[in-house]
Amino acid sequence: MDIVLDVGGGATVTASARSVRHGGRVICIGFLGGVTPKLPIGELILNNASVHGVTVGNRADFEALYLFLNSTPLQPVIDNVFKLR
Known part of the structure; x- marks a missing residue:
């Protein structure tokens, strides 16, 4: 994967880091898993991948x-509209 959008946080960030291609990006959007993630630095370094954090605001903003x-x-x-396969 070129870009992985991770919304699970601690529950999914390791799998996201493992699935990104060499030079890809993991975009951390939230922590729906309820746990602040511990980033798998080794996986990210080996893949020469980067991590970007994104905030989406609070309920009042929404x-x-x-x-x-x-x-x-x-x-x-x-x-364009593409069919899912």
Whole structure:
């Protein structure tokens, strides 16, 4: 995998690090597993991989975004649709 999105945290970050290709990225988005992850540094070094942390805000931020999106005429542009295999 070029990029692995990990939302599980401590429960899944080791598997994410093992599945990323050489030079790939692991994007840690949250800790749904309830445990702060212990990063498998050895796996990441051997794969020359990087880790990026991403925050998504709190509930108040989400509610404000939701209200904003529903009050504007924004329409997403869908360039392509791909079937799942």
